[in-house]
Amino acid sequence: MARLGRLLVLDRRHLRHLRRPVHLLTVPTPHDILAHVFGYNAFRGEQQAIVEHVTAGGDALVLMPTGGGKSLCYQIPALARDGFGVVISPLIALMQDQVGALREVGLRAHAINSAQNGGARRAAEQAMRSGDIDLLYIAPERLFAEGFLELLEECRISLFAIDEAHCVSQWGHDFRPEYLRLSVLAQRFRGVPRIAVTATADRATRRDILERLDLDAARVFVASFDRPNIQYRIGPKIAERRQLKDFLAEQERGATGIVYCLSRSRTETTAEWLREQGFDAMPYHAGLDPDVRSRALERFVRDDGVIVVATIAFGLGINRPDVRFVAHLDLPKSLEAYYQETGRAGRDGEPSVVWMVYGAEDIAKIRGFIESSEASDEQKRVERRKLDALLGFCETADCRRQVLLRYFGEERLEPCGNCDRCLSPVESFDGTTDAQKLLSAIYRTGQRFGAGHVVDVLRGKDSDKIRRFGHDKLSVFGVGAERDDIQWRSVIRQLSAMGLVATDFEAYGALTLGPEVREVLRGERRVLLTREPSRKERRRVAAPGRAARKAEVAEADQPLFEALRQWRRGLAAARGVPPYVICHDATLREIASRRPRSLAELADIPGIGDMKLAQYGEALTQVVREDG
Template sequence: MDINTAKSVLQNTFGYTDFRHQQASIISELINGADVFTLMPTGGGKSLCYQIPAIVLQGVGIVVSPLIALMKDQVDALKLQGVKAEFLNSSQDYEEQRRVEQLITSGNVDLLYVAPERLLSDYFLSLLDRVTIALFAFDEAHCVSQWGHDFRPEYQKLSIIGHRYPNTPKIALTATADMKTRDEIVQVLNLTGAKTFVHSFDRPNIQYRISEQKNSKEQLLRFINTEHEKDAGIVYCLSRKSVESTALWLTEQGKTALPYHAGLASDLKDNNQQRFLREDGIIIVATIAFGMGIDKPDVRFVAHLNLPKSIEAYYQETGRAGRDGMPANTWLAYGMQDVIKLKQMASQSDGNEQFKFITQRKIDALLGYCEVSSCRRQVLLNYFGETLAEPCGNCDNCLNPPVTWDGTSAARKALSTVYRTGQRFGVGHQIDVLTGKKTPKITSLNHDQLSTYNIGSELTAMEWQTVFRQLISMGYLAVEMDYGVLKLTEKARPLLKGECAIQLKVQKYKKPKQAQNKKKSIECDLSAGEQINFEKLKQQRSLWAKERNVPAYVVFHDATLMDIARINPKNSNQLLEVNGLGKTKLELYGQKIIALLT
């Protein structure tokens, strides 16, 4: 079987003229019976890599996914494109599950979505033994790895699939994995002979921006009001309490903001998630329990009010913005308490010493990324083993290069104070000593008699916070995990002795240059007439989506509507030029679109 059959499915079913990136090679490997491991960024077209082979090959394609809450939307989208797709999970009653099982055994399903727990049950494996299996697709494959940012223990049991079905092609897909995570995915899923495809991690449409945490809620509101007043977005917080208070506060400011975390009642979580997927302009405020597998293409911003746990987590979460390829913003605010809290959480985890060590290294890498003065995208891509030759021009450091100053003297004062206080205290006490405060703790310990007492009065307490945070991120200070105590590292010795100098960043940034034009750039180069057509199409799409009880993007992506608005089709042949408009959708909506625009 050659790739032309697959290309025909791409064009007629999914409405795209040609494959993107490495899709053709991946699909070719699978339809010829080989195993594949692919690393492709969010929005890069991973799903087509297994959907098309499952349609082309004889039998049913089994898609293993942890995303029970999203399976229905995924299947609804495929059915709307004419694909014979189904799912099996605990949300279905007995009769519905039996209906799907009968379709499978009669050979009337091309794609079946299941959770790993169901796949591994004796009952389901015995069902699979009676049918022809086209392939196995392990989506969100980073869940396999204990070194990944979203480890699911049940995923490690999937090793049985490789042994039980050695001759069935398998594909593991993820958007985020460092080398250690990749190695474990390949080992656990028995993909040692698999062909590996690693696509570029770059998402040039996303702008990366990081701010020092001051009044983070006010900063967030200003960011939304200035650039994303009516846009859909995700706000990530570290704790459930912060999620609820932030969602309530944004609601009080006139925003439609909904909370999402693991502690909420299931029906409320599901309702909030469905509103976010189906309605325009909803802001979801969430812990990292939210987001994996979210296929909403028009998320225009992702904001973090606290540090994520690693660069992998940051990349995965920010990658939920701008999946349609149009401009999107990411914004992160963080402070010293984030650093200390993350390190404490890492040290108190249930993992072994090696796991804790690697976790600490990941936190250090993230801190380095946050504090860098150069192009953020170059640093981000370099972490994943990719080189960007020139600065990106679309991050805060490129748009507004940070001001640096000779921080050698301030750094030596800070390090000396840590040393003279016995390396037994946290940041707050060190700053109190440096700025000459007379706290009960200082006087009782006689720290007002130290030579470093009040030698730092030229800087404010907030400025000293910035100095200490940068010294930690640069590796001159370490945070003792249990109590947030600061310790000198070996790297601090030459700096204390005056053998080297360092530059520190001034944490004062101007307003980003392109902020005020963001909305205009999203709707690209639509003329006035095309814009009118686009708005007509959006309104009609909402009605069609409500009729089918699916999110609007399941009917058509914004990019497809923009394409239609530009072409302004007068007949079906002109509609065939539109990307994302396959044969089934053309039959369902083609004449209605032409009538709407006439």
């Protein structure tokens, strides 16, 4: 089989620079493909076991964190086996990104989705018929379009890869009904291995994936969910815009990031405010004009220093590796959603930070969404459990990474040292008395007033509103004067997380009592709370910003690194692709550090495969030589 000969070394002058001699008429091994096509000398973690299992014809379910190298787990077996691989993905942006990156390394990749014109679709189908294709990316609705499965049955398929496999599960965080039909692949394409991949799935979701995709005999691979380069930071909403501005000011100049908001209107007003503060910010949500969304996405993947303020409609399938931060101005709906969204930061393995502020109103909104939905009682129960797990993660006094990993079934023995709880530990205390004071104040004011008024009553504040309703005469008036506004709001937030306090939005955000408050008020239930750190204490948790980032490139190598980035930027603009498709920052850092002056030396740099060596080798070594 001459596949590797076609994929590698279009210019035979570069044959002498290959990492290992390969006979062009032999069937390539997975290691050959890894080295010569993708430019890496060794697999990471579970990759080798997965690749060997699927290449041998086995089915697999792979759980691997974002940035962990899931795509290689199906791309390499697709190339090592006879025929072409079919990758089913719901994410058009990811398809376009992957196809562009694969073509850069010399692979014959195509996509079929609703964003294409008829000519592109016909070209992909012709390549399938002629066998002039290595990988096909297709949306599930296109897979089931009239006649397409019949076309596939005429072709030689090396494997099926089902990306974002959690979409098949009603217990997952992004259920997609069209995924339910994918079990037909097991019946119509017997003997063709299938690999389902996802970054997030708890045990119930894993069982659902295996059952619904008819993967009962599949081998399950679960890689570590730990992303040690990401710093987790969570705090209360106090003055969220000021908090966001302070957070962004800590980031390295030119850093790219995402700010998530719950509503469409909020993304637009937040983006406008950030622009007024001097940030390069753009809104993104499903209701925007398609051209506006397309321009926002294009700028995000190509330019530095861009901040996209978005709903969860943005980010799925975004493959940019150097997103330095992800911020949440509102609470997501589950730990799976939080993990997926924050996982878009630091895919290159470099220090990154994820930051979130939330309040009792966020908890009430999500609970309201759950209860008002048309889901079954069982589904609502699952969603309540997922929300409770998220709130436990937010309110924990322990290492956040330990709590997060435990949720996905992974135990970490030692605290991580890279989350706000490790860097600035909080104090836990018996808050039963505080809880009783708050619950009594809510009850005695008639469960008709919002957090601000209830806190004013507890603190004994003299105001016209309090006197008008006679609340200065209540027994709870002033009983909480020893705590400030921020501390009482922390108590409200924590009791909301426990389900002891609820918010009635139909009554203008009035605080109400949960169903289990009687035991607390009677002193039969102990309430453990965490002390809210002061503003000064919160500022001690430094983001991995300028100092940590600059430490990745030695001072002496910085000019060459910037020259290489400038070269990459110009080439990417000329080719119409994102800069990271040309070379990742990690590859440029290695070049800046090792300063290869010949093609043979450049061939040993991770990320420089044979096609990139042939295309860019002379230019890269010239940049190095010009630096001296």
